[in-house]
Amino acid sequence: MSRIHEALQRAYLERGKAPVSGELQVVEPPIKSDFEEPPIVKAEVALENVAEHRWNPSTNSLPTLADRGMGVEQFRSLRSHVYQARYEAPLKTVLIASGMPSEGKSFIAVNLAISLARNSIHNILLIDADLRRPTLHDLLGAPNSPGLSDYLAGNADPIDVMQRAQAPKSGDDGVAGKIANLTFIASGGSRDNSSELVASSRMEELIASVSPNFDWIVIDAPPVLAVTDAVSLSRAADAVLLVARGANTPYEVAQRTKAAFGTSRILGFVLNAVKEAQGKGSNNYNYNYYYHADPEASVLDGQKKS
């Protein structure tokens, strides 16, 4: 393991900032320990029984909650690409992943989920699978517990860890009514054996058992070059959507990130938080991204080596 990778892993685990770029090494898959997987509980999930909570979404970080604007448009376009991918091969469960912390995985995951929810009567499930550095509950203003780690540890059934926004009262024009078809599984908090929990077959079992209830399942992953969890999570997903941060993610890191997922289906790269093209009259970084359906394309323009 290179020193830089060790530093990246330490920084992530200590909830620090993304480390500076450099040589990164993809860690090996987790070594099977004597961790005993808890028995699988088969549970029928009836969505009408999902607990409702008062959510207080952070509208600053959720541009897709607005009725119009650049953020809405940009995520609409990403949503179209995701729909398009469904014509190429069956697709329901999408893992949002990147190499390093702070590239925008959670931002893309939650806004894509909201965009999918707002477009239709489809039922959308959003899962925070970053057990060490969860942020989706904060973005939605939702409780973080019980959550995924409780289910994975065998302490809860799927229905126990799902939540929805409290139905709006009449005359209430709050956000809850806009995302009534969004179900959320929070991370449930960190545990010492997070990697083992995520790598256990219970994650795939969860997706298999709840899948009939949902049209789309979006999973937010931890950074794949810091911890192995995202590669484990990809086994439960149909495809991986990769995120790179404009002007931040070195091309080599994007390449290594893609390589880490081996033969998984990669939908493409979202190049997140890039400056608007000159001449469009704005220096705004917010929400701008380019989507490259071909992950071999020059995903980080100007950074690709010849």
Ligand SMILES: Nc1ncnc2c1ncn2[C@@H]1O[C@H](COP(=O)(O)OP(=O)(O)O)[C@@H](O)[C@H]1O
């Ligand atoms: N396109 C964007 N525009 C504005 N802020 C963004 C954008 N993408 C990410 N951010 C912000 O950058 C920070 C890191 O993003 P986050 O989604 O938490 O990264 P990750 O999940 O990859 O660690 C957050 O404060 C988030 O709100």
Ligand SMILES: [Mg+2]
């Ligand atoms: Mg995150």
